[in-house]
Amino acid sequence: MDAQAVTVLLAQCQAGDKSAWDALVDAYWQRLYGFAWRSTKNRDLAHDLVQETFLRVVQKLERYDHRDKFDAWLFRILVNLIRDQSRSRVRRPVRSTVVDSNTGAEITDDMAGRTGHPSDPVHLQEDVQRLYEALEQLPEIDRQVLLLRHYGEMPFKDIAKMLHCPLGTVLARAHRALGKLRVTMEVSHEVE
Amino acid sequence: MKSNKFSQACLLDVSGELGAEARGILRDHVETYPAAMLEYDQILVQFKQLNALPPLESQVDQVSLERMKQQVKDSLHEAVHQQQKAARWRMMRRWFYRSMSMASGIAAAAVVMAGIYIVRQHIQAHQARVMDAENTFQEMAESHLPYQANTPIRLIRSRIEHLGGGNLFDAQSGAGSAGIMQLFNALDKIPISGTEDGESPPDNIQ
Numbered sequence: 375m376d377a378q379a380v381t382v383l384l385a386q387c388q389a390g391d392k393s394a395w396d397a398l399v400d401a402y403w404q405r406l407y408g409f410a411w412r413s414t415k416n417r418d419l420a421h422d423l424v425q426e427t428f429l430r431v432v433q434k435l436e437r438y439d440h441r442d443k444f445d446a447w448l449f450r451i452l453v454n455l456i457r458d459q460s461r462s463r464v465r466r467p468v469r470s471t472v473v474d475s476n477t478g479a480e481i482t483d484d485m486a487g488r489t490g491h492p493s494d495p496v497h498l499q500e501d502v503q504r505l506y507e508a509l510e511q512l513p514e515i516d517r518q519v520l521l522l523r524h525y526g527e528m529p530f531k532d533i534a535k536m537l538h539c540p541l542g543t544v545l546a547r548a549h550r551a552l553g554k555l556r557v558t559m560e561v562s563h564e565v566e
Numbered sequence: 567m568k569s570n571k572f573s574q575a576c577l578l579d580v581s582g583e584l585g586a587e588a589r590g591i592l593r594d595h596v597e598t599y600p601a602a603m604l605e606y607d608q609i610l611v612q613f614k615q616l617n618a619l620p621p622l623e624s625q626v627d628q629v630s631l632e633r634m635k636q637q638v639k640d641s642l643h644e645a646v647h648q649q650q651k652a653a654r655w656r657m658m659r660r661w662f663y664r665s666m667s668m669a670s671g672i673a674a675a676a677v678v679m680a681g682i683y684i685v686r687q688h689i690q691a692h693q694a695r696v697m698d699a700e701n702t703f704q705e706m707a708e709s710h711l712p713y714q715a716n717t718p719i720r721l722i723r724s725r726i727e728h729l730g731g732g733n734l735f736d737a738q739s740g741a742g743s744a745g746i747m748q749l750f751n752a753l754d755k756i757p758i759s760g761t762e763d764g765e766s767p768p769d770n771i772q
Contacts, residue, residue: 390650392643395639395642396639399635399638403634403638404635407622407631411622421637421638424638428638432645432649433645433649502620505618506619523616524619525619529581530583542570542574545574549574552612552613555616556611
């Protein structure tokens with residue numbers, strides 16, 4: 375969605391047009407959810423955080439500076455929520471319950487440190503699973519850059535703006551993280 | 567080209583974010599130096615590896631995705647509704663306060679005007695009373711001046727003048743003459759201290 379369309383959509387949202395809010399969710403939900411899911415490793419939590427992100431947008435839209443890119447602003451809210459949530463999770467581990475969409479059974483998992491989700495309907499290929507594991511071994515800030523780039527579909531320039539750091543720093547982190555991913559993947563192949 | 571700048575430029579290029587001009591320079595550099603070509607390829611492979619991460623749609627069934635999305639929309643609608651309600655309430659409250667302050671202003675102005683009117687009425691009434699009192703005093707003063715005919719002093723004076731006018735023995739005023747005669751007789755009987763001793767009476771008696 376180009377900047378002009380986003381501006382029009384946001385103006386309609388500010389006017390209280392519910393269909394405009396629906397369009398906004400349709401445009402951004404998937405990217406936000408993909409990023410949140412891979413960042414938190416928990417589907418329910420990711421869903422809650424994305425929902426909270428949109429609710430914050432409702433509250434703060436009047437204060438949104440239209441000179442900023444909306445994507446960057448949206449992801450900044452989500453990243454802050456994830457950071458706050460991970461801080462509280464360190465203090466107090468939380469358990470969440472998920473309903474399996476196929477069986478309807480309740481599945482409970484620890485939100486701290488579990489990889490993947492037991493109710494994932496599609497079994498990931500081994501390489502992809504290894505890639506996820508390699509991602510989880512990265513420092514949080516490096517992983518965040520890669521997830522924002524991949525699931526958030528954000529250019530590095532916007533990620534730099536969002537994280538309030540120079541573009542060179544973001545690129546250096548991405549380069550370092552990609553290198554580590556490569557090494558981790560090669561090592562895991564050699565072990566097998 | 568410095569190594570870190572080169573790798574960053576490669577990353578931007580494989581990410582599709584490099585401008586046309588910078589891309590041309592990078593291509594020239596990569597084609598000129600084999601080591602640069604090697605590093606570029608390495609970064610390209612690493613980046614493609616990241617792109618190998620499956621998209622969300624392949625990991626979660628579409629029904630679940632739609633359901634979650636709809637939940638977000640529902641909660642947003644509720645939040646927007648609450649926000650509009652709060653905004654309406656704020657507007658009504660602001661309108662009420664404005665109306666109240668306007669009514670208070672009008673009431674205050676009316677009270678002030680009424681106060682001014684009452685004070686003016688009071689002052690006018692007071693001035694009228696003062697005027698009345700002054701007039702009354704004036705009238706009273708004028709009606710009781712000594713030179714007026716009906717005052718006791720004037721009456722006495724006129725009688726005395728009348729007496730001194732040579733009409734003492736007027737036959738028509740017999741009663742008054744008798745009175746005056748009695749008065750003279752009484753005066754004659756009063757001993758005058760200077761006269762009996764052969765001295766003249768004091769001036770003030772004359």
